[in-house]
Amino acid sequence: MNQLLGTILDRINPHKAPRKYPGKLPVKFLVDFLAHVLSTLAVLLFAAVPVFANEGSIAFVGARIIDGTAADPLEDGVIVITDGRIRTVGPRSAVTIPAGAQQIDVTGKTIMPGLINAHGHVGNTVGLGTGAYTTDNLLRQLNLYARYGITTINSLGGDEAQGFDLRNEQFDADLDRARIFVAGSVVLGDTEAAIRAEVNRNADMGANFIKVRVDDNLGTAQKMPRPLFDALVDQAHIRRLPVAVHLFYLDDAKYILNAGADLIAHSVRDELVDREFIDQINSRNVCYIPTLTREVSTFVYESTPEFFADPFFLKAVEPDIIAQLSTPEYQSRIQNSASAQGYKVALGVAMDNIKLLRDGGVSIAMGTDTGPPARFQGYFEHMEIHMMVEAGMTPHEAIRASTGVAADCINVHDIGTLEPGKWGDLIVLGANPLENIENTKSIESVWIAGNRVLD
Ligand SMILES: [Zn+2]
Numbered sequence: 001m002n003q004l005l006g007t008i009l010d011r012i013n014p015h016k017a018p019r020k021y022p023g024k025l026p027v028k029f030l031v032d033f034l035a036h037v038l039s040t041l042a043v044l045l046f047a048a049v050p051v052f053a054n055e056g057s058i059a060f061v062g063a064r065i066i067d068g069t070a071a072d073p074l075e076d077g078v079i080v081i082t083d084g085r086i087r088t089v090g091p092r093s094a095v096t097i098p099a100g101a102q103q104i105d106v107t108g109k110t111i112m113p114g115l116i117n118a119h120g121h122v123g124n125t126v127g128l129g130t131g132a133y134t135t136d137n138l139l140r141q142l143n144l145y146a147r148y149g150i151t152t153i154n155s156l157g158g159d160e161a162q163g164f165d166l167r168n169e170q171f172d173a174d175l176d177r178a179r180i181f182v183a184g185s186v187v188l189g190d191t192e193a194a195i196r197a198e199v200n201r202n203a204d205m206g207a208n209f210i211k212v213r214v215d216d217n218l219g220t221a222q223k224m225p226r227p228l229f230d231a232l233v234d235q236a237h238i239r240r241l242p243v244a245v246h247l248f249y250l251d252d253a254k255y256i257l258n259a260g261a262d263l264i265a266h267s268v269r270d271e272l273v274d275r276e277f278i279d280q281i282n283s284r285n286v287c288y289i290p291t292l293t294r295e296v297s298t299f300v301y302e303s304t305p306e307f308f309a310d311p312f313f314l315k316a317v318e319p320d321i322i323a324q325l326s327t328p329e330y331q332s333r334i335q336n337s338a339s340a341q342g343y344k345v346a347l348g349v350a351m352d353n354i355k356l357l358r359d360g361g362v363s364i365a366m367g368t369d370t371g372p373p374a375r376f377q378g379y380f381e382h383m384e385i386h387m388m389v390e391a392g393m394t395p396h397e398a399i400r401a402s403t404g405v406a407a408d409c410i411n412v413h414d415i416g417t418l419e420p421g422k423w424g425d426l427i428v429l430g431a432n433p434l435e436n437i438e439n440t441k442s443i444e445s446v447w448i449a450g451n452r453v454l455d
Contacts, residue, residue: 056082056083056173057080057081057082057087057097057098057100057101057102058080058081058101058102058103058104058424058450059078059079059080059081059097059098059101059102059103059104060078060079060081060104060106060111060426060428061078061092061097061103061104061105061106061107062076062077062078062092062105062106062107062108062109063076063077063079063106063107063108063109063110063111063428064076064077064109064110064111064432065077065079065089065110065111065112065418066110066111066112066113066396066399066433066434067089067112067113067404067417067418067419068112068113068399068400068403068404068407068416068417068418069400069404069417069419070400073110073434074089074090074091075091076091076092076107077089077090077091077092077095077111078090078091078092078095078097079111079418079424079426080095080097080098080101081424081447081450082098082450083173083450084172084173084174084175084423084424084449084450084451085173085414085421085422085423085424085449085450086418086419086420086421086422086423086424087420088420089418089419089420106428109428109429109430109444110428110429110430110431110432110433110434110439111418111426111427111428111429112399112403112418112426112427112429112433113151113403113404113415113416113417113418113425113426113427114149114150114151114152114403114415114425114426114427114446114447114448115148115149115150115151115152115366115381115385115402115403115406115427115440116150116151116152116153116154116365116366116402116403116406116407116410116415116416117145117150117152117153117154117366117367117368117370117381117406118154118263118287118289118365118366118367118406118409118410119154119156119244119265119266119289119291119367119368119369120145120153120154120155120156120367120368120369120370120371120377121155121156121157121158121369121370121371121372122138122141122142122145122153122155122158122159122163122180122371122377123137123138123141123155123158123159123160123162123163123371124137124158124371124372125137125141125371125372125373127318127320127321127324127373128321128324128325128373128374129373130372130373133158133160133162133163134162135162135165135166138162138163138166138180139166139177141371141377142166142177142178142179142180143177143178143453144316144377144378145178145377145378145381146176146177146178146446146448146453147316147378147446147453147455148316148377148378148379148381148382148443148446149378149381149382149427149440149443149446150178150377150378150381151178151179151415151425151426151427151446151448152178152179152180152181152406152407152410152412152415152416152425153178153179153180153181154181154208154209154367154406154410155180155181155182155183155371156183156186156209156211156244156246156265157183157184157185157186157211158185158186158371159182159183159184159185159207161205163180163182164182164184164205164206164207166180167179167180167181167182167206167208168206172449173449173450173451174449174451175448175449175451176448176449176451176452176453176454177448177453178448179415179425179448181208181209181410181412182206182207182208182209183202183207183208183209183210183211183244184201184202184205184207184210184211185198185201185202185211186211186212186213186246187199187202187210187211187212187232188224189228191228192227192228192231195228195231195232195235196231196232196235199232199235199236199239199241200235200239202241203236203239203241207241208241208410208411209241209242209243209244209262209263209410210232210236210239210241210242210243210244211243211244211245211246211265212224212229212232212243212244212245212246213245213246213247214229214245214246214247214252214256215246215247215248215249215252216248217339218248218338218339218342218343220339223252226255226259229255229256229259230259233259233260233261234260237260242262242263242411243260243261243262243263244261244262244263244265245261245263245264245265246265246266247264247265247266247268248266248268248269248270248346249268249269249270250268250270250271250272250273250274250277253268253273253277254276254277254280257277257280257281257284257286258280261286262286263286263287263289263409263410264281264286264287264288264289265289265291265367265369266289266290266291266294266369267288267290267291267292267295267346267349267350267353267354268349268350268353269295269343269346269347269349269350269353270346270349271349272349272352272353272356273353273356273357273360278356278357278360278361278362281357281362282360282361282362285363286363287362287363287364287365287405287408287409288357288362288363288364288365289364289365289366289367289409290350290353290354290364290366290367290384290388290391291367291368291369291384292347292350292351292354292384292387292388292391293368293369293370293375293380293383293384293387294368294369294375295343295344295346295347295350296347296380296383296387297372297374297375297380298339298340298343298344299334299337299340299341299343299344299347301325301326301330301331301334301374302331302334302335302340303331304326304331307379307383308322308326310379312379312382312441313376313379316376316378316379317376317379321374325374351387351390351391352391354388354391354392354393355391355392358391358392358393358397359392363405363408363409364388364393364397364401364405365401365402365405365406365409365410366381366384366385366388366398366401366402366406367384367406368380368381368384381402382440382441385398385399385401385402385437385440386398386437386438386440388401389437395433395434395435395436395437396434398437399433399434399437399440403416403417404416404417423448423449424447424448424449424450425447425448425449426446426447427443427445427446427447428443428444428445428446428447429442429443429444430442430443430444
């Protein structure tokens with residue numbers, strides 16, 4: 001039994017140490033791990049004795065299940081969630097639904113894991129303005145993401161105490177808003193000492209990542225000097241935290257990989273990636289987040305975007321924002337913006353690179369950089385997935401990049417796939433996204449920890 005238990009825990013343990021940090025675990029991981037051991041023991045006990053009543057279970061019956069792993073979809077499947085976590089997944093003929101479980105008939109529907117945005121920002125924007133970071137605004141945005149089926153956001157910068165608090169409160173079977181993980185501030189500093197101090201400040205708050213920018217904003221700003229970047233990576237790794245990097249240039253991408261960076265948070269957009277880079281990123285087991293829609297947001301308001309007529313967009317946007325982004329003055333400002341036109345060219349390079357990286361076997365995770373004004377949380381994640389397919393990924397690859405692969409890339413191991421022991425975060429779709437990726441928009445309901453997200 002002990003050996004079996006150990007094997008099962010190894011397989012489904014949701015909080016393995018972050019992939020490259022097998023040292024001392026943060027307290028948070030230990031607490032979550034113990035909670036998970038207890039819930040796993042509960043599942044094993046249930047499995048060992050007949051169960052006649054099981055309050056708190058919900059069973060989705062009859063759907064096609066895309067589980068977020070590399071497996072083929074399961075037709076006519078059943079998912080049982082107990083106390084917020086997935087207890088059983090399998091074909092209808094093989095699953096015993098616990099007596100007393102609430103049953104939901106999802107015949108003909110498709111269920112997939114809730115989407116994970118591996119690069120977003122939460123809490124600071126209201127309308128087209130910023131500086132509104134409050135708990136209320138964080139919750140409003142986490143609910144917005146959730147209604148669009150984005151059940152987890154890895155917030156890479158701009159996170160303050162209220163965001164950390166929400167992160168700490170979310171390992172709970174009552175949760176019904178999107179999960180958030182946090183990086184704290186985007187680390188800046190003119191000296192090595194200042195950089196190390198800021199890394200420590202974020203680490204002391206309990207950051208999941210350390211975020212840094214290595215970019216000159218199309219030649220208009222000073223890049224972080226490489227010795228300071230080296231110090232940042234060193235200090236982050238002393239604190240056993242992974243480093244997520246905003247970058248633009250291939251040359252910088254190669255440098256930061258050699259320096260030990262752990263997550264590439266934007267596309268390489270100045271030139272096509274080469275064999276050297278692909279070998280480097282694969283051998284270091286680093287994930288790559290394209291954020292194509294970040295580029296889109298820089299230039300698309302030069303005219304009236306097509307998506308301004310999409311009901312899936314209109315259901316959540318404030319009409320006033322559309323009006324402000326549609327004035328002739330706004331449009332001509334974007335038309336005349338050198339950076340907007342520069343990023344439009346960069347988007348083409350970024351999309352070509354997705355195909356090269358995908359063919360090269362690189363781990364690609366969906367991320368959008370949504371949150372800043374006019375980067376629409378919820379809607380842009382769907383646009384991102386559709387663009388990833390347009391760039392050369394298969395629908396199944398793009399779905400995995402937005403679920404199981406994304407979870408691995410942000411080091412959160414109890415979300416992202418529909419497997420026993422994971423949180424019950426899922427989306428019920430009216431149409432099959434493997435047949436047409438646009439069907440990710442056919443959302444009929446969203447569930448987080450087995451709780452229905454209200455529209
Ligand atoms: Zn960002």
